[in-house]
Amino acid sequence: MAESIKPWWQHGVFYQIYPRSFQDSNADGVGDIRGIIDRLPYLQALGVDAIWLSPIFPSPMADFGYDISDYTGIDRLFGSMGDFEALLDAAHAGGLKVILDLVPNHTSDQHPWFLESRRSKDNPKRDWYIWRDPTTDGGPPNNWLSEFGGSAWNYDASTAQYYYHAFLSQQPDLNWRNPAVRHAIQDVMRFWLRKGVDGFRVDVIWHLIKDAEFRDNPLNSAFQEGRPPHERLSPLHSTDQPEVHDVIAEMRRVIDEFDSRVLIGEIYLPPERLVTYYGRDLGGAQLPFNFALLSAPWNARSIEKIIHDYEGALPAGAWPNWVLGNHDRPRVASRVGHDQARVAAMLLLTLRGTPTLYYGDELGMRQVAIAPDQVRDPFEKNVPDIGVGRDGCRTPMQWDATRYAGFSTSTPWLPVAKDSVHENVVNLAADMRSILSLYKALIGLRRKLPLLQLGDYVPVTADGDLLLYRRERSGSSLTIALNLGDQPVSIASGAARLSGTILLSTFPDRARETIEGGLDLRGNEGVIIDTSGIYAG
Numbered sequence: 001m002a003e004s005i006k007p008w009w010q011h012g013v014f015y016q017i018y019p020r021s022f023q024d025s026n027a028d029g030v031g032d033i034r035g036i037i038d039r040l041p042y043l044q045a046l047g048v049d050a051i052w053l054s055p056i057f058p059s060p061m062a063d064f065g066y067d068i069s070d071y072t073g074i075d076r077l078f079g080s081m082g083d084f085e086a087l088l089d090a091a092h093a094g095g096l097k098v099i100l101d102l103v104p105n106h107t108s109d110q111h112p113w114f115l116e117s118r119r120s121k122d123n124p125k126r127d128w129y130i131w132r133d134p135t136t137d138g139g140p141p142n143n144w145l146s147e148f149g150g151s152a153w154n155y156d157a158s159t160a161q162y163y164y165h166a167f168l169s170q171q172p173d174l175n176w177r178n179p180a181v182r183h184a185i186q187d188v189m190r191f192w193l194r195k196g197v198d199g200f201r202v203d204v205i206w207h208l209i210k211d212a213e214f215r216d217n218p219l220n221s222a223f224q225e226g227r228p229p230h231e232r233l234s235p236l237h238s239t240d241q242p243e244v245h246d247v248i249a250e251m252r253r254v255i256d257e258f259d260s261r262v263l264i265g266e267i268y269l270p271p272e273r274l275v276t277y278y279g280r281d282l283g284g285a286q287l288p289f290n291f292a293l294l295s296a297p298w299n300a301r302s303i304e305k306i307i308h309d310y311e312g313a314l315p316a317g318a319w320p321n322w323v324l325g326n327h328d329r330p331r332v333a334s335r336v337g338h339d340q341a342r343v344a345a346m347l348l349l350t351l352r353g354t355p356t357l358y359y360g361d362e363l364g365m366r367q368v369a370i371a372p373d374q375v376r377d378p379f380e381k382n383v384p385d386i387g388v389g390r391d392g393c394r395t396p397m398q399w400d401a402t403r404y405a406g407f408s409t410s411t412p413w414l415p416v417a418k419d420s421v422h423e424n425v426v427n428l429a430a431d432m433r434s435i436l437s438l439y440k441a442l443i444g445l446r447r448k449l450p451l452l453q454l455g456d457y458v459p460v461t462a463d464g465d466l467l468l469y470r471r472e473r474s475g476s477s478l479t480i481a482l483n484l485g486d487q488p489v490s491i492a493s494g495a496a497r498l499s500g501t502i503l504l505s506t507f508p509d510r511a512r513e514t515i516e517g518g519l520d521l522r523g524n525e526g527v528i529i530d531t532s533g534i535y536a537g
């Protein structure tokens with residue numbers, strides 16, 4: 001049957017682990033690989049299919065692992081290579097795939113490649129990074145800005161040139177126009193793929209190639225005060241260059257040297273640009289991350305348009321995906337509210353395309369307020385006071401009601417949320433009404449019903465706070481009705497074809513209710529309805 005030959009990354013559910021914050025096994029206040037191994041049974045019970053680990057490689061931790069000093073090692077903070085191999089074995093034995101973070105755009109300034117590169121202008125590694133002469137007045141080569149504040153160029157007095165860094169000055173960008181760089185990173189990929197990892201999430205993949213002439217970026221006329229300063233310019237010449245697709249196609253060919261692996265790209269671009277990352281003849285990233293929901297105004301018509309625009313932009317044969325949270329953006333429960341987070345969960349797990357969950361969102365974890373003296377995030381430190389800080393969405397996983405939430409037995413690197421006394425895995429797993437139980441039910445239903453994994457997305461006209469769509473295939477259909485507001489809504493009979501049986505509600509009291517010609521939803525309620533009578537019973 002067609003269903004069974006779909007690759008695992010199309011029908012599975014992905015779960016992002018931020019390793020520093022998931023589970024500490026050695027009481028140093030920072031999560032580690034052994035901790036993840038200990039918690040695999042939880043992930044299996046949750047029902048996810050794949051875990052993606054944010055970076056676990058040796059790093060000075062200027063950007064908490066996104067500044068790598070050795071691509072093929074494991075940072076001692078997280079454990080050893082033996083620990084990682086044990087994780088891979090245990091995950092695979094339990095039916096879980098393991099995705100690693102690949103950070104090819106930049107290294108740490110402590111990476112041996114950069115240490116060599118900065119040594120002299122004629123060092124063989126000089127051209128592995130992006131070095132440019134100052135302008136005649138000694139200033140940086142062009143006006144490009146770092147995403148973490150200030151110029152993107154750092155002056156290196158010993159060789160009297162600037163190097164480019166799209167993020168921190170401790171994160172110099174590699175020169176992806178240099179074939180030696182490409183080959184080196186491709187070998188890094190092979191190293192991990194041979195070990196058995198199931199794929200990569202590639203950090204800032206749309207940044208890899210910059211304009212060959214390093215032209216100034218134009219002013220962004222839509223800049224809004226209060227937004228990060230780098231947004232004053234449009235990144236016309238510093239990101240999303242046409243040649244990047246050749247680089248990605250090469251990475252994909254490495255992926256395809258191995259069986260059943262996946263290439264995921266981190267890309268913040270509008271839908272029509274995002275979908276170009278599937279690549280010519282779909283030989284690019286299999287899953288260019290779709291982050292549209294992360295910044296969506298949370299109302300039914302905006303979300304409807306986002307789905308419509310994304311579905312409409314997808315090239316033939318491209319597989320969609322949806323993301324509700326990650327380690328760079330405020331928690332969904334804080335963005336949309338605690339009650340609406342349940343509706344958001346139903347949305348994520350009933351849309352067409354691979355869903356990615358961020359650790360703790362299944363508990364409704366909220367953004368944690370970080371006191372000024374506890375800020376760890378370098379972005380917040382460089383660009384204070386406008387709310388860009390990412391610590392609040394990276395706080396320790398809330399396992400139980402103990403002092404450090406079962407995450408650690410000593411003071412964690414970031415504070416534990418106060419509400420962890422109530423909002424924790426132990427409590428929520430025991431409560432059939434909890435958001436965790438809802439997530440389990442949604443994932444279970446998605447697993448049970450191929451229609452939810454693979455059915456077409458068919459929008460249904462609705463207004464006000466109501467979002468309606470069907471998932472359809474071969475004459476079977478499910479209807480999803482989501483109330484994105486906090487007031488009740490009624491759906492009259494007729495166009496929406498609303499007769500059938502409720503399979504699941506975001507409220508725990510409606511399963512198996514029969515719908516005949518119309519439906520009343522409470523505020524913040526969503527339901528999945530079997531509208532073709534094939535699943536009930």
Ligand code: NOJ
Pocket residue numbers: 063066067103167203204266327328
């Ligand atoms: C994107 C990552 O998601 C983010 O956490 C990091 O700070 C930047 N890339 C720079 O590596």
